[in-house]
Amino acid sequence: MRRLISLLLLLIVALGLALCLSGAPFGARGADEGAGLAPDKVNFGRRYNERGLEENGAANIVTSVVVNYRGFDTLGEVTVLFIAAVGLAAVLYTRTGKAASAGAEPSSLVLFTGCRFLFPLILLLGAYIFIHGHLTPGGGFQGGAVVASGFLLIYLGCPDRKLSKAAVGAVESLSGLAFVAVALVGLTVGGSFLLNFLPKGTVYGLLSAGIIPLIYVLIGFKVGSELGGIIDNLSGGSE
């Protein structure tokens, strides 16, 4: 009965979606682009593509949009991730702090050594991804996720090596604070929050694009430590 009602509901939703999509051709340019827009309207995607390189000096326009044009949005996103991490820690908080890996069999020498060998390499890859966020596909969030996968590997392979909660909290808070501080420096120097006040440098250089690599490195640290803390909490937690 329940299955039948659900299928009926899904059929209605599918019909509605099909009706909606029948008018939207895939992969076509917008109708407004050929004829030209009204003088008070802007096609933002086109504008960012055409002016982004000279305005921000970042080869990756998506990074330019995420960190600079819509940087305030990214600040909110980082806040949502932080709130989720805090909420998760609050939900899973137990005073006894029972170790989940207490009855587990110790891992073999190959697994243990392999994890310890791979962990710094994974951290290096994550750092590479978030440092080159303004030049290549990638950025702070992706690099942070790679760093957190290194923490996950350590949790799976060497369960007796725990993350230090104080260090994770310190890295997380300091990088979040530094993000806001960089944004506020822009406010005091040029009068707008998250202003790109540093010199743009040469395009395609590692030290280019002003504050974008700086902010993405901070986001990488923050996301990496936050996701590491989430993994630590979900895995039973250390005290």
Next chain:
Amino acid sequence: MSFLSSYIHYVGCFSLILIGLYVVLVKPNLIKVIIGINLIDTGVNLFLIAVGYIRAGTAPIFSEAALQADKMVDPVPQALVLTAIVIGVSVLALALALAIRVYGHYGTLDLRRIKGLRW
């Protein structure tokens, strides 16, 4: 046939969303419901990316191979999806934490056995 070939991306996204919705509605296991929510999330992200695509467009990254700005696809949906993926991870983590708590309290993840969650 031409409908399928020109709309295959949209059809794929919407079938992902519908599969996720079906899992959420029908499956009694809490973990499977969370997986269904994640499937809906993935479908919506794919749909947003597909909307921003321009036929024969390049990725919005300048390089020696791609220097023409008018050939690039729209960067705004991609930036939005970057945000949406992170929010999806947050939702997933919080939902899993609640599932752990529910399991600790009721001793089961079967929604039919948990009082108050029946429908």
